[in-house]
Amino acid sequence: MRYYIIAGEASGDLHASNLMKEIKNEDSAAEFRFWGGDLMQAQGGELVKHYRETAFMGFLTVLKNLGKIRANFSLCEKDLLEYKPDVLILVDYPGFNLRMAKFAKENGIRVHYYISPKIWAWKEGRVKKIKAHVDRMFTIFPFETEFYKKHNYEVSFGGNPLLDAIENRPNKDESFEDFTAKNNLSNKPIVALLAGSRKQEIERILPVMLDVVGDFPDHQFVVAAAPSITKEFYSQVVGDRDVKFVYGQTYDLLQQSKAALVTSGTATLETALLRIPQVVCYITGGGKILFAIGKRLLKVKYISLVNLVMDQLIVKELIQHYCNKQSITQELKNILEEGNYRSEMLENYQLLNEKLGGAGASARFAKMIVEDLKSQ
Template identity: 60%
Template sequence: MKYFFIAGEASGDLHASHLMRELKKEDPQAEFRYFGGDLMEAEGGTLLKHYREMAYMGFITVVRNLDKIKANFKLAEAELLAWKPDVLVLVDYPGFNLRMARFAKEHSIRTYYYISPKIWAWKTKRVKKVKKFIDEMFTIFPFETEFYAKYDYPVRYVGNPTVDELAVRPNQDETFDAFVSRNQLSGKPLIALLAGSRKQEINNILPVMTDAAARFPEYEFVLAGAPSQPEEFYRQVLKGKEIPIVFNQTYELLQQSKAALVASGTATLETAVLNIPQVVCYKMELGKIARWGRPFLLKIPYFSLVNLIVDREIVTELFQDHCTVDTVSTELKKILDNKSYREKMLAGYDEMRQRLGEPGCAARAAKQMVELLK
């Protein structure tokens, strides 16, 4: 069968490539054409547009690149009509993909969505488009089933790709001494710093994390560098602070750490799956104004995936003007020194992992997709 994929960012390229690999097992005659990236291209088929040419974020950037965005839509529409796939598989990236879903519906092309847009957090009105244009939704968080049920739209929970990726992560048997030696660290107990991947969030969060780190001289704080940012950028933000940086070793760093300071996002889930106690931080511009506006922007009680999955506070969330050197230090001290507090968090992690289920997310999705198409 013929599968047309659209993945508009790096994470979508990763998840779509895994799904393509599993589809080939279920459907040996599978053919692929796609908007995606290098990982998808490695699985075969035809890359029509790289996600690097689609990543336009922010109002001004979008306005400046409207002609390119329109050209991407026209290319996707023309290729869909010319190739006539058995199914269009959309991967997250809602601004582009929901419009393509409408186009596919208008031309009687079956459409599956793999990894739901986060419309449960904001822009919930988009659920109307999902119901109208998406034939099957394959979700990766258990709470999404309940969210869509409120709108009388059944979905298929297939598990979470983070669980899959961590199950096959490299260097799982590496010792603390080997990790320390390989990265020329001091040998003190480690605390991981995961400050996000975008420049603005790193600028906002990392100084708070490192100022808190100065209050714990008995530990060595190590920063997990994002592949998208050069070391020179981090050194500018650190302003002379002697914080070691490791790149492409986030899982290895977490595995050897006693605790972690984590910017809200998928990293909170990764940290919890690896059973590392954490403090969740989120800080953007506008301070108190952003915090006061949160109830109007976000439609969810928590912003960390750990708490959302279990539907109660497992990890403390420090948001906006509540994310200070004092609050981060206080919470970190609790998870390091208060045994019962730490164990309560780890017990919450156990519950979260049970709700997520076993590895095999992409395999389950591929099997169901092929069965539905047949």
């Protein structure tokens, strides 16, 4: 069968690549065409556009790139009709993918949504579009399933594919000495900095994270560099601060770290599943006024997936003007110190792992997708 997949960022590329791998186990004749990244490309098939060319974040950035965004829609619509897939599989990325779901449905193409958009947190009204244009929704969090049930929309939960990605990661047995030698790092304990994968959020959040470096002379700070961002860009943001970078080794870096400062998103869950104490740091554009408006519009109590899944405050969330040098410094000290605060966070991480359903999610989702197509 022919599969057309659209992923618009690094995490989508990761999950889609693992799904493609498992689909091939279920369907030996599987053919892929996709929008995504290097990990998907490694599974075979035809890459139409890399996500580094399609990731636009923030109102002003979107406004400046409207021409490119319209051109991407036109290209995708034309390409989809020419390829004539058995199914369109959408991976998160709602601004683009919900429009493509409507277009595909109108043109008789079956639509599967793998990894639901976060409409449970923002723009809940989009559930109407999903019910109208998506044939099957596959959820990766228990609370998502409950959300859709509330809207009388049947979904399929199969666990969380992040557990597979982490369980099957390369270099999982690598020693601290080998990792630091390979990356020209010192023997000091590591604090990992995960500042996002888009230029706009890196520019906003990484400088604030870096403000605390001087207060921890006995530690080394290492940035998990996003593969789509150049070294030159990072150098401009970092300036002369004493930090190192590693590319394409986020999991390797985390597993060797004592603690991490993490931008809200999938990275908070990855950090927790790798059992690394963390501080969640997030700053949106627009300052206090837009932050106050956003808080009123949000439908959830927390911004980090760790806290959302557990439905309680497991990791500290420092948001907007609360995300400052003083607050980050204090919280980082708390989680670096061997004591009750740190150990309680690690114990809650174990409960989180159990709640997400264990490994094997990618295979379960692939089986559901292929069986659905065979039944049509």
